[in-house]
Amino acid sequence: MLERKTRLQTYAELTASDRTTIQSLIEQRHRFVAARRDVVSEGQAPRYINVVIDGWGCRYKHLPDGRRQVLALMLPGDLCDANVQVLRRTDHGIGAITPMTIAEIMPDALSELAFDNPRIARALWWNDHVSSSTQREWIASLGQRSARERIATLFCEIHHRLKLIGRCDGPVCEFPLTQADVADATGLTPVHVNRMVQDLRRDRLIELSGRTLTILDLPQLQEVGLFTPSYLHLDQTILAEC
Amino acid sequence: MLERKTRLQTYAELTASDRTTIQSLIEQRHRFVAARRDVVSEGQAPRYINVVIDGWGCRYKHLPDGRRQVLALMLPGDLCDANVQVLRRTDHGIGAITPMTIAEIMPDALSELAFDNPRIARALWWNDHVSSSTQREWIASLGQRSARERIATLFCEIHHRLKLIGRCDGPVCEFPLTQADVADATGLTPVHVNRMVQDLRRDRLIELSGRTLTILDLPQLQEVGLFTPSYLHLDQTILAEC
DNA sequence: CGGAGCCTTGAGATTTATCAAGGGTAGTGG
DNA sequence: CCACTACCCTTGATAAATCTCAAGGCTCCG
Numbered sequence: 001m002l003e004r005k006t007r008l009q010t011y012a013e014l015t016a017s018d019r020t021t022i023q024s025l026i027e028q029r030h031r032f033v034a035a036r037r038d039v040v041s042e043g044q045a046p047r048y049i050n051v052v053i054d055g056w057g058c059r060y061k062h063l064p065d066g067r068r069q070v071l072a073l074m075l076p077g078d079l080c081d082a083n084v085q086v087l088r089r090t091d092h093g094i095g096a097i098t099p100m101t102i103a104e105i106m107p108d109a110l111s112e113l114a115f116d117n118p119r120i121a122r123a124l125w126w127n128d129h130v131s132s133s134t135q136r137e138w139i140a141s142l143g144q145r146s147a148r149e150r151i152a153t154l155f156c157e158i159h160h161r162l163k164l165i166g167r168c169d170g171p172v173c174e175f176p177l178t179q180a181d182v183a184d185a186t187g188l189t190p191v192h193v194n195r196m197v198q199d200l201r202r203d204r205l206i207e208l209s210g211r212t213l214t215i216l217d218l219p220q221l222q223e224v225g226l227f228t229p230s231y232l233h234l235d236q237t238i239l240a241e242c
Numbered sequence: 243m244l245e246r247k248t249r250l251q252t253y254a255e256l257t258a259s260d261r262t263t264i265q266s267l268i269e270q271r272h273r274f275v276a277a278r279r280d281v282v283s284e285g286q287a288p289r290y291i292n293v294v295i296d297g298w299g300c301r302y303k304h305l306p307d308g309r310r311q312v313l314a315l316m317l318p319g320d321l322c323d324a325n326v327q328v329l330r331r332t333d334h335g336i337g338a339i340t341p342m343t344i345a346e347i348m349p350d351a352l353s354e355l356a357f358d359n360p361r362i363a364r365a366l367w368w369n370d371h372v373s374s375s376t377q378r379e380w381i382a383s384l385g386q387r388s389a390r391e392r393i394a395t396l397f398c399e400i401h402h403r404l405k406l407i408g409r410c411d412g413p414v415c416e417f418p419l420t421q422a423d424v425a426d427a428t429g430l431t432p433v434h435v436n437r438m439v440q441d442l443r444r445d446r447l448i449e450l451s452g453r454t455l456t457i458l459d460l461p462q463l464q465e466v467g468l469f470t471p472s473y474l475h476l477d478q479t480i481l482a483e484c
Numbered sequence: 485c486g487g488a489g490c491c492t493t494g495a496g497a498t499t500t501a502t503c504a505a506g507g508g509t510a511g512t513g514g
Numbered sequence: 515c516c517a518c519t520a521c522c523c524t525t526g527a528t529a530a531a532t533c534t535c536a537a538g539g540c541t542c543c544g
Contacts, residue, residue: 061382063468069385071378091375091473128370133333135377136313140303142384143311143429147500178522187385189501194524226305231333389532420490431533436492 008079008123018119025113026051026103033057033096040080042093048104050080055100056176060184061092070185072134073158077165079127098176130233137231142187145226148196150186152225155206159215160229175213200224250321250365260361267355268293268345275299275338282322284335290346292322297342298418302426303334312427314376315400319407321369340418372475379473384429387468390438392428394467397448401457402471417455442466 008014008022030053033039039050039057057074071092074080080094114121134157141150158175162168179197183190200206205221207214215221222228250256250264272295275281281292281299299316313334316322322336356363376399383392400417404410421439425432442448447463449456457463464470 059378061378063382063386064470065468067386069382071381092378132374132377135374135381136301136303136334138381139313139377139384140305140311142381143426144305144309180522184385190522191502191524192500195500198524226307228306422490432490433492433534434532437532440492 008077008120008127014119014123018117021113021117022120025105025109026053029104031102031104033100033102035096035099037096039094039096039100039102040090042091043089044093045089046081049107049110050094051103051105052076052078052080053101053103056097057094057100058097058181058185059092059094068184069187070181072131072138073161073185075158075161075165076167078131079124097181126233133231133233147186147188147192148199149225150188151182151193151196152200152205152221153227154182154185154225155200155213155215156218156222156225156227156229157232158213159218160232160234164232164234171215171218173213174211175208176211250319250362250369256361256365260359263355263359264362267347267351268295271346273344273346275342275344277338277341279338281336281338281342281344282332284333285331286335287331288323291349291352292336293345293347294318294320294322295343295345298339299336299342300339300423300427301334301336310426311429312423314373314380315403315427317400317403317407318409320373321366339423368475375473375475389428389430389434390441391467392430393424393435393438394442394447394463395469396424396427396467397442397455397457398460398464398467398469398471399474400455401460402474402476406474406476413457413460415455416453417450418453 014022029048033055035055040046042062052074054076056076059071059074059080060068061071062068074094081090110124114124137157141153145153159168159173162173167173177185179193180190182188182197183193186193188196197206197208200221201208203224205215205217205224207216256264271290275297277297282288284304294316296318298318301313301316301322302310303313304310316336323332352366356366379399383395387395401410401413401415404415409415419427421435422432424430424439425435428435430438439448439450442463443450445466447457447459447466449458
């Protein structure tokens with residue numbers, strides 16, 4: 001099994017004992033969610049803080065008439081809703097794209113931990129900050145980038161995030177999203193996503209088949225997508241080098 | 243002068259003494275920013291936490307090639323960047339739309355205050371939560387709503403937010419955004435914004451001229467925009483009734 | 485009076501969506 | 515092992531939404 005590494009552990013110089021504490025918190029309660037089922041449904045009152053141990057998911061939201069928008073991708077190590085205890089009910093859902101393993105943490109246990117341990121508090125802080133920054137980049141993407149640019153950007157983001165958690169084999173990584181998922185994330189039609197993906201293939205920038213994405217020319221793909229990884233704040237993470 | 247009311251004061255049952263404390267924090271250091279100038283520039287290292295006392299601003303971001311996206315509107319009472327001390331440099335800017343009065347708060351003073359006072363901490367928490375929720379709604383808007391729907395939604399959001407801070411006179415409110423600003427916020431072209439605004443006028447849903455917006459038929463406008471105010475979490479604020 | 489900034493309008497191009505159909509593939513049950 | 519189904523990807527033709535370019539008008543202010 002791949003090393004389990006929460007995103008928290010990438011955000012601050014945690015000591016061995018910090019990690020053990022977090023690890024034990026994470027191991028207490030696991031939940032398995034089948035592909036295409038909800039981890040947290042829209043409107044549901046959140047009871048736990050969910051940490052993705054394995055599998056891919058997404059945060060999503062529906063308009064009143066049923067149109068669906070993916071708000072963020074959740075990859076292994078991601079913390080779903082650090083601050084959501086305040087909420088009566090969530091205004092969005094979290095869905096599993098692949099089968100997922102989720103660690104459920106008691107909110108109180110985590111806040112206690114953060115209270116006692118400034119390094120962990122800081123890591124949580126950072127986690128929020130990065131997801132907020134990523135949300136902002138998605139707004140810019142949806143507002144300003146063309147279809148081709150959005151898709152290129154999405155591929156770049158995924159590549160960088162997977163690399164950070166050690167789930168990239170050079171230019172190759174897993175890619176379990178369907179083109180319909182990509183459409184929901186980019187605000188495009190599945191048909192149009194398909195055409196743009198084919199363009200990127202034709203230009204020898206990527207290969208995509210099965211559930212595998214290969215980035216043939218990352219610098220070029222980044223240029224096509226006007227992608228700069230700064231919003232992921234990889235530079236301020238400990239694992240930036242891996 | 244209009245009552246100064248920070249957004250914080252709408253998020254928790256603050257006592258008179260809490261308010262005095264916040265008030266004194268806010269009164270210590272004021273800054274005036276001319277219209278169309280930056281409050282915080284992109285890439286700048288933030289030194290203070292900025293609270294909007296008066297005037298309208300926006301959070302914005304540029305793509306590498308210069309395209310500009312407005313990420314959020316900043317109205318009186320809004321806290322610009324509660325958590326940004328962690329950052330070396332911001333990945334976005336904050337610009338003044340009208341002349342603005344900004345209170346600059348020392349980050350340390352605020353965190354100390356939050357540490358000592360759980361009600362204020364809770365209010366800060368809420369503030370973050372609402373802006374995050376609003377960001378999510380903007381993602382959904384840009385991804386899924388048509389031009390007409392986005393513009394209707396923007397008008398509705400502004401109306402509700404202004405009403406909350408007591409800056410609506412019935413259906414009438416100030417609206418200092420140019421159509422180019424609306425274009426940057428909705429990811430559209432100024433020309434197209436113009437046409438959609440005219441449609442909404444023609445349908446007797448709004449009036450917009452000078453710097454004044456009148457919503458002639460709010461329920462209908464909300465329906466056109468598929469707008470539901472829940473993401474603003476007005477229901478959980480103290481001032482929901484005003 | 486002259487600018488500058490903003491709004492408005494028209495014509496035509498481009499991007500993206502819609503509708504419809506066919507093909508591949510993996511898993512399932514007989 | 516084969517047939518079948520379900521899900522996904524692909525393609526084409528056409529329509530709709532949005533953008534681009536260009537020009538003119540209005541209003542406010544110096």
